[in-house]
Amino acid sequence: xxxxxxxxxxxxxxxxxxxxxxxxxxxxxxxxxxxxxxxxxxxxxxxxxxxxxxxxxxxxxxxxxxxxxxxxxxxxxxxxxxxxxxxxxxxxxxxxxxxxxxxxxxxxxxxxxxxxxxxxxxxxxxxxxxxxxxxxxxxxxxxxxxxxxxxxxxxxxxxxxxxxxxxxxxxxxxxxxxxxxxxxxxxxxxxxxxxxxxxxxxxxxxxxxxxxxxxxxxxxxxxxxxxxxxxxxxxxxxxxxxxxxxxxxxxxxxxxxxxxxxxxxxxxxxxxxxxxxxxxxxxxxx
Amino acid sequence: xxxxxxxxxxxxxxxxxxxxxxxxxxxxxxxxxxxxxxxxxxxxxxxxxxxxxxxxxxxxxxxxxxxxxxxxxxxxxxxxxxxxxxxxxxxxxxxxxxxxxxxxxxxxxxxxxxxxxxxxxxxxxxxxxxxxxxxxxxxxxxxxxxxxxxxxxxxxxxxxxxxxxxxxxxxxxxxxxxxxxxxxxxxxxxxxxxxxxxxxxxxxxxxxxxxxxxxxxxxxxxxxxxxxxxxxxxxxxxxxxxxxxxxxxxxxxxxxxxxxxxxxxxxxxxxxxxxxxxxxxxxxxxxxxxxxxxxxxxxxxxxxxxxxxxxxxxxxxxxxxxxxxxxxxxxxxxx
Amino acid sequence: xxxxxxxxxxxxxxxxxxxxxxxxxxxxxxxxxxxxxxxxxxxxxxxxxxxxxxxxxxxxxxxxxxxxxxxxxxxxxxxxxxxxxxxxxxxxxxxxxxxxxxxxxxxxxxxxxxxxxxxxxxxxxxxxxxxxxxxxxxxxxxxxxxxxxxxxxxxxxxxxxxxxxxxxxxxxxxxxxxxxxxxxxxxxxxxxxxxxxxxxxxxxxxxxxxxxxxxxxxxxxxxxxxxxxxxxxxxxxxxxxxxxxxxxxxxxxxxxxxxxxxxxxx
Numbered sequence: 001x002x003x004x005x006x007x008x009x010x011x012x013x014x015x016x017x018x019x020x021x022x023x024x025x026x027x028x029x030x031x032x033x034x035x036x037x038x039x040x041x042x043x044x045x046x047x048x049x050x051x052x053x054x055x056x057x058x059x060x061x062x063x064x065x066x067x068x069x070x071x072x073x074x075x076x077x078x079x080x081x082x083x084x085x086x087x088x089x090x091x092x093x094x095x096x097x098x099x100x101x102x103x104x105x106x107x108x109x110x111x112x113x114x115x116x117x118x119x120x121x122x123x124x125x126x127x128x129x130x131x132x133x134x135x136x137x138x139x140x141x142x143x144x145x146x147x148x149x150x151x152x153x154x155x156x157x158x159x160x161x162x163x164x165x166x167x168x169x170x171x172x173x174x175x176x177x178x179x180x181x182x183x184x185x186x187x188x189x190x191x192x193x194x195x196x197x198x199x200x201x202x203x204x205x206x207x208x209x210x211x212x213x214x215x216x217x218x219x220x221x222x223x224x225x226x227x228x229x230x231x232x233x234x235x236x237x238x239x240x241x242x243x244x245x246x247x248x249x250x251x252x253x254x255x256x257x258x259x260x261x262x263x264x265x266x267x268x269x270x271x272x273x274x275x276x277x278x279x280x281x282x283x284x285x286x
Numbered sequence: 287x288x289x290x291x292x293x294x295x296x297x298x299x300x301x302x303x304x305x306x307x308x309x310x311x312x313x314x315x316x317x318x319x320x321x322x323x324x325x326x327x328x329x330x331x332x333x334x335x336x337x338x339x340x341x342x343x344x345x346x347x348x349x350x351x352x353x354x355x356x357x358x359x360x361x362x363x364x365x366x367x368x369x370x371x372x373x374x375x376x377x378x379x380x381x382x383x384x385x386x387x388x389x390x391x392x393x394x395x396x397x398x399x400x401x402x403x404x405x406x407x408x409x410x411x412x413x414x415x416x417x418x419x420x421x422x423x424x425x426x427x428x429x430x431x432x433x434x435x436x437x438x439x440x441x442x443x444x445x446x447x448x449x450x451x452x453x454x455x456x457x458x459x460x461x462x463x464x465x466x467x468x469x470x471x472x473x474x475x476x477x478x479x480x481x482x483x484x485x486x487x488x489x490x491x492x493x494x495x496x497x498x499x500x501x502x503x504x505x506x507x508x509x510x511x512x513x514x515x516x517x518x519x520x521x522x523x524x525x526x527x528x529x530x531x532x533x534x535x536x537x538x539x540x541x542x543x544x545x546x547x548x549x550x551x552x553x554x555x556x557x558x559x560x561x562x563x564x565x566x567x568x569x570x571x572x573x574x575x576x577x578x579x580x581x582x583x584x585x586x587x588x589x590x591x592x593x594x595x596x597x598x599x600x601x602x603x604x605x606x607x608x609x610x611x612x613x614x615x616x617x618x619x620x621x
Numbered sequence: 622x623x624x625x626x627x628x629x630x631x632x633x634x635x636x637x638x639x640x641x642x643x644x645x646x647x648x649x650x651x652x653x654x655x656x657x658x659x660x661x662x663x664x665x666x667x668x669x670x671x672x673x674x675x676x677x678x679x680x681x682x683x684x685x686x687x688x689x690x691x692x693x694x695x696x697x698x699x700x701x702x703x704x705x706x707x708x709x710x711x712x713x714x715x716x717x718x719x720x721x722x723x724x725x726x727x728x729x730x731x732x733x734x735x736x737x738x739x740x741x742x743x744x745x746x747x748x749x750x751x752x753x754x755x756x757x758x759x760x761x762x763x764x765x766x767x768x769x770x771x772x773x774x775x776x777x778x779x780x781x782x783x784x785x786x787x788x789x790x791x792x793x794x795x796x797x798x799x800x801x802x803x804x805x806x807x808x809x810x811x812x813x814x815x816x817x818x819x820x821x822x823x824x825x826x827x828x829x830x831x832x833x834x835x836x837x838x839x840x841x842x843x844x845x846x847x848x849x850x851x852x853x854x855x856x857x858x859x860x861x862x863x864x865x866x867x868x869x870x871x872x873x874x875x876x877x878x879x880x881x882x883x884x885x886x887x
Contacts, residue, residue, distance in 0.1 A: 044589050080486050127611055135526075177461060178461070179476070193430035205318070205319040206318055206319070209594045210592060210593060211476065212474060213318045213594075214319075214345055214476045215317055215318055215319055215341045215346070216319055217438055218337055218340060218341050218345070219319045219337055219338070219341055220481045221319065232399060233459060234396070234457065234458035234459040234462075235395055235396055235398055235400070235401055235457075235459060236396070236457070236460075236461035236462050236465060237395075237457065237461070238461035238464075238465065238469055239461065241476060244344075244476060244478050245478040245479050245480050246341070246344035246345050246476075246478060247338060249335075249340050249343075250337075250340060253335050253337075253340075266502060284487050298825040306865065330670075372709040372710075383870070391814030425748055452642070501723055501726070504720060505723055505725065506709070507708060507709050507710050507712060507717070507720065508703070508707065508708065508709075508717075508772070509703055509706075509707040509709070511667065511670075511672055511701065511703045512701060512703050512706075514672055514700075515670055515671075515696060515699065515700070515701035515703075515718065516696050516723045516724055516776075517670060517692050517693045517695070517724045518723075519694075557710075557711075561712065561713055561716055562711045562712045562713075562716075562756075563712060564710060564711070576741060582874060610652060
C-alpha cells in the first residue's frame with residue numbers, strides 16, 4: 001500500500017503544483033530495523049556504510065563513490081547512487097531517508113510533505129556531538145551496538161593522541177578552498193586542540209569569518225598552516241588559491257600540513273585519522 | 287578642449303606614465319592589513335624572509351603590476367579596435383572579445399589542461415579572443431555601423447557567456463559553478479607572481495602588434511580606399527590587430543577574468559588629448575586604461591564590502607553611464 | 622607618371638561595367654571622367670589608383686605594374702581623394718592634411734621640416750590655411766572640401782585622382798575647386814576628376830573621357846566629346862548651348878525618351 005500511496009501523492013503534488021492540506025500525509029514511522037535506507041548526504045553515507053551492510057542501503061549519494069571526498073568509496077561502489085532529487089528517491093520505496101540539515105533542501109521539503117520516513121542530521125561542532133550523532137543514527141537503523149563500537153574506537157584513538165608538551169602550544173591556521181578558515185567553536189578547532197595546536201583563526205587580522213584575503217592569513221603569523229589538500233581534485237579557482245606562490249613561499253618559513261579533504265569533510269570516525277595526522281605533524285616539528 | 291589638446295604628446299605620455307606608476311605604488315600600499323611598507327620593502331630587497339616582505343612581493347606587487355598590465359592591454363586594445371572599425375563603441379568587452387577569451391580560458395582551466403601546461407591558460411584565452419575578433423571582422427568588414435557592432439557584440443557576448451556557464455556546470459569540481467562571477471566580472475584578488483610572468487610575454491607581443499598599426503590607423507581616418515592609397519596594407523593591419531588583441535586581451539582575461547568597459551572609457555577620455563588621432567591615442571589609451579584599472583582595484587579594497595567587489599562591478603559602474611551617453615551621441619550623428 | 626590601361630575590363634556586383642578600355646593619362650593635363658551613373662567612373666578611377674584589381678587587362682604605371690612599383694612608392698606617386706571624403710574622427714584640419722604626408726614618412730620617423738613645408742604649401746594652395754585649427758566636423762561643405770584637397774595635395778604626388786570633388790559644393794566653391802585642380806595640372810601634375818557637371822567639365826578640363834555602359838565612346842578635348850550625338854547616346858539628354866565671354870557652355874535641357882537611357886544605379 002505504502003509505495004502506491006507515496007507515488008500517488010507525489011503525482012498529484014506535481015499535477016496540482018502545490019500541496020493541498022488534505023493530501024498531506026502524517027510522517028511515516030520508520031521500522032525499527034529499516035531495510036531500504038536512502039541517504040541524501042555524503043556525511044550520512046559515511047556513517048551508514050559503516051553501520052549497516054550494503055544490502056540494506058537502497059541508495060547513497062554519488063559523492064560517496066569519489067575516493068577524494070569519501071572514506072567509504074569502496075563499499076559505496078556496491079550500492080546504487082542518487083543525486084539528491086526526490087524524483088530519484090520515491091521509486092526506491094525507502095523505509096528510511098537520511099538527509100543533511102543544510103543540503104538537498106528541495107528534495108527534503110517535498111519528502112517531508114509526503115510524509116516520508118525522514119531523519120535529518122545536524123552538523124556536529126564537537127567530538128561529543130559527533131559521538132551523539134553516530135549513536136542516534138545507529139539507533140535509527142537498529143544497530144546500536146555497532147554505533148557504540150564506532151564511538152568507542154573514535155574516542156580511544158583521540159585519547160591515545162600524544163600529549164602536547166608543557167608550555168605554549170604551536171599556533172595553527174586551517175586554510176580551506178576560497179580562503180575560508182576554521183574558527184573557534186568548530187569541530188576542526190577541537191581537533192586542532194586535541195592534536196596539541198592552538199587555533200589562531202580568531203586572532204587573524206581580519207577575524208575568522210568568511211573568505212579571507214591571503215594576506216590576512218599570511219600576516220597572521222601562525223606556526224603552522226594546515227591546508228585542505230586534494231591534490232588530484234579537478235581544477236577550480238577555489239582550490240587553486242591553496243597553491244598560490246605566496247603560500248609556497250610561506251612554506252619555507254612555517255610548517256605546512258596537507259590534510260586530505262576526505263578525512264575532515266564529514267564528522268565521522270575518520271576524524272580520528274585527521275587528528276592523528278595533525279598530532280604527528282606537531283611532533284615532527286623542529 | 288582646445289587648450290588641453292595643446293599639451294605636447296611626450297608630456298602627456300610622461301605624465302600618464304608617472305600617474306600609472308604612482309597608482310601602482312598606491313595599489314601595493316593599499317591592502318586589508320596595514321603594515322610598515324618601508325620595512326617590508328627593505329626586508330624584501332635584502333632577501334630577509336619576513337612575512338611582510340612575503341606579502342609585498344608575492345601578493346601586493348603582483349596584484350598591482352597585473353592591474354597595470356591588464357589595464358594597459360584593455361585600454362590599448364580598445365583604442366586599436368575603435369580605430370580599426372572607426373567606431374567609438376568597438377571595445378573588447380562590448381564586442382565580445384573579452385567574454386570569448388574568458389570562455390577559452392574556462393575550458394582550458396577546468397578541463398585540467400592548464401594544470402598540465404600552465405601556458406595553456408593564456409593560449410586558451412587567446413584562442414577565444416581571436417575567434418571573436420575574426421567573427422567581428424566578418425560581420426564588420428567594411429567599417430562597422432554602430433547597430434551592426436552592438437548587435438554583433440550582443441550575439442558574441444551572450445553566446446560566449448552561456449557557453450562559459452555550460453562549461454562551468456559541466457566541470458567536475460563542485461566549486462566551478464560558483465566561479466562564473468570571476469570570469470564574467472574579473473578580479474585581481476590574490477593574483478600571484480606565477481600569473482604575472484605567464485602573461486607578461488604575450489601581452490608585450492600584443493602591445494607591439496597593436497602599436498605597430500598606429501600610422502595605418504591614422505590613415506584609416508579617411509576611409510579604407512584613402513588609407514590604401516596612402517600606402518597601407520589593410521589586410522596586414524587586420525591580421526596584426528586581431529593577433530595583437532588576441533594576445534593582449536586573451537592573456538589578460540585568462541588570469542583576471544573579463545574586466546569590462548576599460549577599453550571603452552580609456553580611449554574616450556584620451557581622444558581629446560590625442561587630438562582625435564587614432565595612432566597617438568593608442569599609447570595614451572593604454573596608459574589611461576592602466577590608471578583606471580588600478581584606481582578601480584584600489585577602490586574595491588577601500589570599499590567596506592567583504593568579500594571584496596569584483597573589479598568589473600566598479601568598472602561597469604563607471605563605464606555604463608559612458609556607454610549610454612556615447613550611444614545617444616552616436617544615434618544623433620547617424621540620424 | 623604616366624598611367625596606362627591595356628584592354629582593361631572590370632566588374633561590379635557581377636556586372637561588367639568596363640570592357641576593353643585602353644587609355645593613357647599624361648602628366649600636365651586636367652582630365653575629366655564623365656558618364657552616366659553606373660558607367661564605371663569610380664571603378665576606373667580606383668583602377669587608375671591601383672586600388673582595385675581588373676577583371677581582365679592591366680594598368681601600368683610608367684610601364685610597370687602596381688606590384689612592381691611597390692605600395693609605398695605608388696602612394697607617393699598617386700594621391701587619391703575618395704568620393705564624399707569620409708573623416709571618421711574629430712581631427713583638426715592641420716592634422717588631417719598631415720595625413721597626406723604618411724607615404725613620405727619612415728616606419729618610425731617623425732614629422733620632418735619637409736613635411737611641415739609641404740603641409741603649409743598645400744594649405745595655402747587650397748586656401749585653407751585659416752582653417753588649420755578647426756575640427757573637421759565643424760567645417761562647412763566648401764571648407765571641408767578645401768581641407769580634403771589640401772590633404773591630397775600635401776602628398777605632392779605627380780598624379781591626383783579625385784572622385785566627384787565638386788559634387789556637394791555650392792557654385793562658388795565648385796568654381797574655386799575646379800580652378801584649383803586646373804592650376805595643379807598646370808604645375809605639371811596629372812589630374813583626373815570624376816565630374817557630373819558638364820559645363821564645368823567643358824570649361825576647365827583639357828580632356829574628357831566619356832564612359833557609357835560598356836566602353837569609352839569618346840575621349841579627347843571637350844569640344845569633340847560633348848557632341849549632341851555622344852550626349853544623346855550616353856546620357857539620353859538634349860542640351861542647350863551658348864557662349865559667355867568667348868567660352869562655350871552647355872545646359873542639360875531635357876531627357877529624351879530613348880531606350881539607351883541608363884537606369885539610375887548609384
